[in-house]
Amino acid sequence: xxxxxxxxxxxxxxxxxxxxxxxxxxxxxxxxxxxxxxxxxxxxxxxxxxxxxxxxxxxxxxxxxxxxxxxxxxxxxxxxxxxxxxxxxxxxxxxxxxxxxxxxxxxxxxxxxxxxxxxxxxxxxxxxxxxxxxxxxxxxxxxxxxxxxxxxxxxxxxxxxxxxxxxxxxxxxxxxxxxxxxxxxxxxxxxxxxxxxxxxxxxxxxxxxxxxxxxxxxxxxxxxxxxxxxxxxxxxxxxxxxxxxxxxxxxxxxxxxxxxxxxxxxxxxxxxxxxxxxxxxxxxxxxxxxxxxxxxxxxxxxxxxxxxxxxxxxxxxxxxxxxxxxxxxxxxxxxxxxxxxxxxxxxxxxxxxxxxxxxxxxxxxxxxxxxxxxxxxxxxxxxxxxxxxxxxxxxxxxxxxxxxxxxxxxxxxxxxxxxxxxxxxxxxxxxxxxxxxxxxxxxxxxxxxxxxxxxxxxxxxxxxxxxxxxxxxxxxxxxxxxxxxxxxxxxxxxxxxxxxxxxxxxxxxxxxxxxxxxxxxxxxxxxxxxxx
Numbered sequence: 181x182x183x184x185x186x187x188x189x190x191x192x193x194x195x196x197x198x199x200x201x202x203x204x205x206x207x208x209x210x211x212x213x214x215x216x217x218x219x220x221x222x223x224x225x226x227x228x229x230x231x232x233x234x235x236x237x238x239x240x241x242x243x244x245x246x247x248x249x250x251x252x253x254x255x256x257x258x259x260x261x262x263x264x265x266x267x268x269x270x271x272x273x274x275x276x277x278x279x280x281x282x283x284x285x286x287x288x289x290x291x292x293x294x295x296x297x298x299x300x301x302x303x304x305x306x307x308x309x310x311x312x313x314x315x316x317x318x319x320x321x322x323x324x325x326x327x328x329x330x331x332x333x334x335x336x337x338x339x340x341x342x343x344x345x346x347x348x349x350x351x352x353x354x355x356x357x358x359x360x361x362x363x364x365x366x367x368x369x370x371x372x373x374x375x376x377x378x379x380x381x382x383x384x385x386x387x388x389x390x391x392x393x394x395x396x397x398x399x400x401x402x403x404x405x406x407x408x409x410x411x412x413x414x415x416x417x418x419x420x421x422x423x424x425x426x427x428x429x430x431x432x433x434x435x436x437x438x439x440x441x442x443x444x445x446x447x448x449x450x451x452x453x454x455x456x457x458x459x460x461x462x463x464x465x466x467x468x469x470x471x472x473x474x475x476x477x478x479x480x481x482x483x484x485x486x487x488x489x490x491x492x493x494x495x496x497x498x499x500x501x502x503x504x505x506x507x508x509x510x511x512x513x514x515x516x517x518x519x520x521x522x523x524x525x526x527x528x529x530x531x532x533x534x535x536x537x538x539x540x541x542x543x544x545x546x547x548x549x550x551x552x553x554x555x556x557x558x559x560x561x562x563x564x565x566x567x568x569x570x571x572x573x574x575x576x577x578x579x580x581x582x583x584x585x586x587x588x589x590x591x592x593x594x595x596x597x598x599x600x601x602x603x604x605x606x607x608x609x610x611x612x613x614x615x616x617x618x619x620x621x622x623x624x625x626x627x628x629x630x631x632x633x634x635x636x637x638x639x640x641x642x643x644x645x646x647x648x649x650x651x652x653x654x655x656x657x658x659x660x661x662x663x664x665x666x667x668x669x670x671x672x673x674x675x676x677x678x679x680x681x682x683x684x685x686x687x688x689x690x691x692x693x694x695x696x697x698x699x700x701x702x703x704x705x706x707x708x709x710x711x712x
Contacts, residue, residue, distance in 0.1 A: 234274045241267040241286075242708045249701040250295050252336060252346075252691070258699070262293040281309040302328055303351060313359075321358040325523060326351060330572040331384065333625045333653045334663045336691045336699070337568050350573060351383040354523040371399045380520040382573060388422035390575045392520050409437035411447075419518055424576050429455040429516065433467065447471040447485075455490055457516060457577045458608045465490045479503070491516065491579050491608065500537065507538040507588045514581040516608065519574060531597050531633070532557065534588035556595065568651040568665060570603065570627050577608045578623075595635040603627045606656065624656035641675040663693040679711040 243265035250261035269286035286304045305326035312319055328349045330337050335348035360374035376394040400411040414432045433451035440446070451467035469487030476482075484497040497512040535553045543549040582603040589596040607623035628651070635645040647669045655661040669687035676682055685705040692698040 237271040238712045239269045240710045245703055245705045247703040252699045254697045254699055261295050263290055265290045278312045283307040317363055318361050324355040326353055333572045334661050339667055354380045369399055369401055373397045378520040387573050390421040390520050392518055393418045407439050411435040421575055427456055429457050443475045445473045502537045504541055505590050507534040509586045511584045516577055517580040518577050534586055538588055538590045568649050570629050579606045593637040597633045599631045601629045626654045626656055628652045643673045645671045661695055665691045681709045683707045
């Protein structure tokens, strides 16, 4: 990755280029919110230190695919085609004394040899920044993303990061501005107050824009060595869309914390909640619960929280364990979820997290470890040909209950990852606020997702990877519906030079649905990745 030191001249040139982008934005493939965020970052950095370096990595991914079912139709109607994909991308990173920015953008354009109607383009963006406006007190976070979400939980879902035609896919834009303050009251307590303003917009009129405003405040004792501690927190969440109107959920909690030792802590929680998420009027509830944090060793962590909420019991349990060659993780959650907030949560996938944990002993430096994980994922193409994406659009608040387990085994030549998730989603809205525009099949859904990947390093520059993925969606509403999707692929990857790599892959995808057309697709895929 090339490190380039920039100065004020670069800032001025970038601002001029962005301004030109606004003047001629209809000609640009990049979304307007990306330009807005970039301009905001550029303006904010005027007062930041430009002596620190920038890391800029442009890439181009060229893909040639032969598929025997280009339009993903039932077998009697399947037609083969060649598909050419051109995908330029940009990774930009800056960490300064007062500001930092991380941006990943990719434009994927696919052209079919004999079916021009299938040609399509997709934008992908993940950008976030932090600016310290007032030293050690006032900060501003900004986030923006462009993702591809599914319209329906039961229609065909493509493998992540593939450009095959998918009529079920909707380009979704999400951006968030989050100013916050943090400090301390003498030596007695520390505090933080944050405002999250988020908006999600799908490129489909059937899915209205959703805006959320959330205040989050926390005050806790500053003493770290005492047996007893306390914490008071509150949050006020408001959700607005044409589908549900305006809804709110306000909470206040107080926790008494007792530390039996540095490794074991218990918390008793009491609280109060006012919400209309699950009803047409405001209702009040008490929210009592408990929490435990246990660190028996520096390689093992167990934590859990359970509370009584307006919809029943809410909980979060986490168990992680690692050895020099393995990493294990289990997570169970049940809580109210609003889609815009999930799309702005910056958490790498479970495979990334597992490899990051298992390499923590061998590579203590976080930056070097991040680069090592990224390189290993690129070499094994596990990230590119991994799981089916199970996310789908549902813009009303819902109760999500999930269990996720993941295992990674890391050897000299072998990397094996296994992931499983079970997610149950139930709509919270009452019947008189449900809009007919939103697919009713997306309200109550149970999904199971399996993924197994085995990467074998043939040489220092070549890797052979086998991947199996399976996604099953089942309706929990009175109208029965079920879909199953399986994919198998074998990928050979090799490094051609320090800045170029290539791969050849064979994949097979089978989709079956009780109410929709099923299909089978076989494809041969060749890729060339060039870094500049």
